Amino acid sequence: MCGIAGYYGEPDCADSRADILARMIGSIAYRGPDAQGFHIDDGVGLAHARLSIIDIGGGAQPMVDVDDEIWVSFNGEIFNYIELREDLIARGHRFRTASDTEVILAAYRAFGPDCVKRFNGDFAFALWDSRRRLFMLARDRIGVRPVFYAERGRCLYFASEIKALLAAPGVAAQIDPIALDQTLTFWFPLAPRTIFKDIAELPPGHILLATADGARVQPYWQLSFPDAADHAACDRRDAREIADELSALLEDATRIRLRADVPVGAYLSGGLDSSIVTALMKKLVPEQLRTYSVAFEDAEFDESGFQSAMVTALATDHHTLLCSAADIGRSFPEVIAHVERPLVRTGPVPLFALSRFVRTQGLKVVLTGEGADEVFAGYDIFKEAKLRRFCAAQPASKRRPRLLERLYPYLPQLKAQSQSYREAFFLAKPDDLADPLFSHLPRFRMMQGARAFYSAELRNALAHYDALADLRDRLPADFLRWHPLSQAQYLETAFLLPGYILSSQGDRVAMAHAVEGRFPFLDPRVVEFATRLPPQVKLPALREKHMLREATRDLLPREIADRPKQPYRAPDSHSFFGTACCDYVNETLAPESLAAIGLFDAAAVKKLVRKCAAGRFVGARDNAAFVGILSTQLLSRQFVRKTASVSEPPQAA
Amino acid sequence: MASSRVQIREFIRDNFLFREDRDTIADSESLLDTGVIDSTGVLELVAYLETEFGLDIADADIVPDNLDSIERIDDFVARKLAARAAA
Numbered sequence: 001m002c003g004i005a006g007y008y009g010e011p012d013c014a015d016s017r018a019d020i021l022a023r024m025i026g027s028i029a030y031r032g033p034d035a036q037g038f039h040i041d042d043g044v045g046l047a048h049a050r051l052s053i054i055d056i057g058g059g060a061q062p063m064v065d066v067d068d069e070i071w072v073s074f075n076g077e078i079f080n081y082i083e084l085r086e087d088l089i090a091r092g093h094r095f096r097t098a099s100d101t102e103v104i105l106a107a108y109r110a111f112g113p114d115c116v117k118r119f120n121g122d123f124a125f126a127l128w129d130s131r132r133r134l135f136m137l138a139r140d141r142i143g144v145r146p147v148f149y150a151e152r153g154r155c156l157y158f159a160s161e162i163k164a165l166l167a168a169p170g171v172a173a174q175i176d177p178i179a180l181d182q183t184l185t186f187w188f189p190l191a192p193r194t195i196f197k198d199i200a201e202l203p204p205g206h207i208l209l210a211t212a213d214g215a216r217v218q219p220y221w222q223l224s225f226p227d228a229a230d231h232a233a234c235d236r237r238d239a240r241e242i243a244d245e246l247s248a249l250l251e252d253a254t255r256i257r258l259r260a261d262v263p264v265g266a267y268l269s270g271g272l273d274s275s276i277v278t279a280l281m282k283k284l285v286p287e288q289l290r291t292y293s294v295a296f297e298d299a300e301f302d303e304s305g306f307q308s309a310m311v312t313a314l315a316t317d318h319h320t321l322l323c324s325a326a327d328i329g330r331s332f333p334e335v336i337a338h339v340e341r342p343l344v345r346t347g348p349v350p351l352f353a354l355s356r357f358v359r360t361q362g363l364k365v366v367l368t369g370e371g372a373d374e375v376f377a378g379y380d381i382f383k384e385a386k387l388r389r390f391c392a393a394q395p396a397s398k399r400r401p402r403l404l405e406r407l408y409p410y411l412p413q414l415k416a417q418s419q420s421y422r423e424a425f426f427l428a429k430p431d432d433l434a435d436p437l438f439s440h441l442p443r444f445r446m447m448q449g450a451r452a453f454y455s456a457e458l459r460n461a462l463a464h465y466d467a468l469a470d471l472r473d474r475l476p477a478d479f480l481r482w483h484p485l486s487q488a489q490y491l492e493t494a495f496l497l498p499g500y501i502l503s504s505q506g507d508r509v510a511m512a513h514a515v516e517g518r519f520p521f522l523d524p525r526v527v528e529f530a531t532r533l534p535p536q537v538k539l540p541a542l543r544e545k546h547m548l549r550e551a552t553r554d555l556l557p558r559e560i561a562d563r564p565k566q567p568y569r570a571p572d573s574h575s576f577f578g579t580a581c582c583d584y585v586n587e588t589l590a591p592e593s594l595a596a597i598g599l600f601d602a603a604a605v606k607k608l609v610r611k612c613a614a615g616r617f618v619g620a621r622d623n624a625a626f627v628g629i630l631s632t633q634l635l636s637r638q639f640v641r642k643t644a645s646v647s648e649p650p651q652a653a
Numbered sequence: 654m655a656s657s658r659v660q661i662r663e664f665i666r667d668n669f670l671f672r673e674d675r676d677t678i679a680d681s682e683s684l685l686d687t688g689v690i691d692s693t694g695v696l697e698l699v700a701y702l703e704t705e706f707g708l709d710i711a712d713a714d715i716v717p718d719n720l721d722s723i724e725r726i727d728d729f730v731a732r733k734l735a736a737r738a739a740a
Contacts, residue, residue, distance in 0.1 A: 420716045424685050425692040446691060452671065607671035617700045619693025 003031030003049040004073040005164040008135040008210050009155035013169035021047040023167040031511045037061050039071050044128045046073040051514050053260050058097030065105035066094045069131050074101050075160050076123035076145040079256040113207055116220050135210040141221045142522050143204030143498025146507055150199045162340045173639040177461040183342050184450040184628050185467040188499030195341045204498045223494050225486035225531050234534045246551035253523035254280040264365045265290040270306030273369025277520055279555040282314045291316040292358050294323050294350040301569050313557045321357045323350040328575035329582040333634050338512045339504040342632040344624040346570045352509040359513040371521035374493040375530045376548040377538040378565050385439035385488050392428040436472055439488035450625040453604045485535040572623040573612040588633045597636045600629055658727040664701055680723040708733045
């Protein structure tokens with residue numbers, strides 16, 4: 001796991017190519033503290049910052065193939081590299097190293113750009129084929145590893161993080177109003193858009209191919225579900241058979257993710273998903289296993305009790321990092337520098353602290369339970385949507401809405417909500433049922449409360465823009481024929497997962513401290529297996545992740561196996577007030593600071609800040625708006641320079 | 654009870670109204686229909702009434718009939734205070 005950067009074309013700059021590459025990779029050196037490497041050829045420059053995990057002696061990058069013709073700079077892992085290597089050797093390919101990097105080179109030589117379809121891995125790489133003078137960028141199916149690019153003049157710059165692009169000649173950061181509106185609605189910009197104008201993200205499951213004739217971006221994989229009416233397309237075997245196959249698949253997905261020449265640990269939240277991963281690891285590698293978790297002072301967010309149950313059951317060497325609200329407030333600006341986008345929640349901050357803690361303990365790799373909620377239908381939003389649809393089918397029914405009580409049992413505030421208010425907030429409006437975004441409308445509408453704080457200038461820039469319509473336009477052609485649960489899962493898996501969970505809460509905060517996360521539930525075989533499960537089997541009644549529980553029942557103590565979902569959440573706006581830690585908040589949100597950046601209305605923000613500072617009850621809508629505005633201000637001040645200076649890229653402190 | 658109404662109006666204005674493109678709301682306007690209040694907003698309102706007026710508000714009281722406009726909230730507070738005084 002590493003950082004990559006470089007260019008294709010000719011940089012329009014008097015500086016030496018080596019200096020440009022050194023500046024770019026230097027700005028993300030924390031991703032790969034073990035070594036740096038460069039390759040400069042006519043019309044291409046590749047840089048690499050290495051975190052050594054596989055073939056520590058032989059895996060230096062950029063790497064050239066055995067015939068000295070194809071170069072690659074690679075971030076991530078190809079987990080099935082051992083099997084691919086054997087296959088390629090059988091086909092007559094030769095290898096100099098035992099690394100997964102060289103497997104990319106040989107697979108490219110054997111299969112061309114389509115080689116990505118054979119990779120089971122989390123990867124982003126830049127490849128240069130000097131024979132065909134072809135440049136290629138590629139990104140894994142789900143979007144675990146990032147890669148961004150910007151075209152300037154006759155040059156295409158690329159890098160693992162945006163700050164490395166900002167170190168390239170002629171690339172400056174300017175907030176894109178549409179991306180900001182998307183972020184404050186969906187929690188992230190819709191790829192390929194990033195929060196900065198004219199800087200793009202290569203979407204998950206895509207490759208970019210560039211030659212002298214130009215560049216084109218194309219998908220090589222897309223998440224898809226069977227049509228609801230097509231019963232033959234679903235897995236119709238009996239539940240026990242499905243569970244057995246899933247169990248074997250998860251074990252194999254975990255097994256190949258333990259491939260590393262350094263120790264591998266686990267994040268253990270105490271929830272079902274991380275407990276399954278930890279139990280599988282323990283089964284595969286019985287020796288001492290190190291596990292890590294965050295604990296919160298506030299019982300509303302804390303899961304320590306469940307963590308101890310798993311630690312006892314599996315006898316792991318467990319370490320807990322206590323994270324206070326003040327810690328969150330203090331680290332927030334630094335986290336914004338790493339995630340490079342506004343945040344509407346503080347969830348990434350404790351994970352940033354956790355990766356630092358793990359790193360000081362000498363670990364470089366952790367497995368986590370990320371992805372199970374998307375792939376196996378664990379999120380509450382799936383249950384909420386199912387209930388809203390169920391109630392809407394019989395609007396006269398008095399009994400159906402009573403089921404709303406069963407949603408969100410872990411939210412003390414909502415639990416106290418009376419039935420009539422629950423109905424007012426959760427029941428669908430008549431037009432909503434036909435909307436492809438049905439499952440997510442309540443969340444998106446709640447989030448759009450932040451628009452109340454937009455400046456006149458920003459409103460103007462967005463006058464003809466509708467974020468929800470934009471998202472609808474990006475849905476696959478057959479989306480409306482899918483089962484409603486599949487539709488909701490698609491929205492989570494194709495958008496929120498790469499856009500927020502794997503980036504702001506994943507790669508960026510883990511790699512800030514050179515820690516690589518690996519996710520067995522996001523093995524492409526597991527993902528595709530799950531898309532074929534009948535929706536009624538994934539979410540029977542209101543029992544989330546039913547099939548996953550069935551498949552892993554023997555692995556876990558009963559209290560964990562039957563545990564209801566508690567989503568990962570962290571303290572929000574009150575992290576920024578009440579302690580001495582956050583002097584920057586008032587200054588960042590002062591009327592003159594808001595006016596200088598011009599995105600938010602100072603008078604309206606002042607009232608929001610006063611409310612959050614008073615710290616009585618602050619609802620989800622206000623929390624999201626407050627965190628969103630604060631982070632946008634911090635981002636602008638860190639990244640947007642009136643006079644972009646080439647020699648001073650923003651540093652992640 | 655004019656003073657409690659002023660207080661309630663101020664609370665609504667300071668805590669919810671900044672989201673809307675206006676500074677005032679009629680005492681009879683529905684807080685739900687106008688989108689002034691959302692699901693967690695109701696709990697903010699209840700917490701305010703409990704601390705500010707020393708009320709004890711049961712779950713059964715948290716219904717739009719009692720809380721969906723400044724007028725209704727004021728009437729509700731008055732009834733609760735009167736009931737307490739009588740007890």
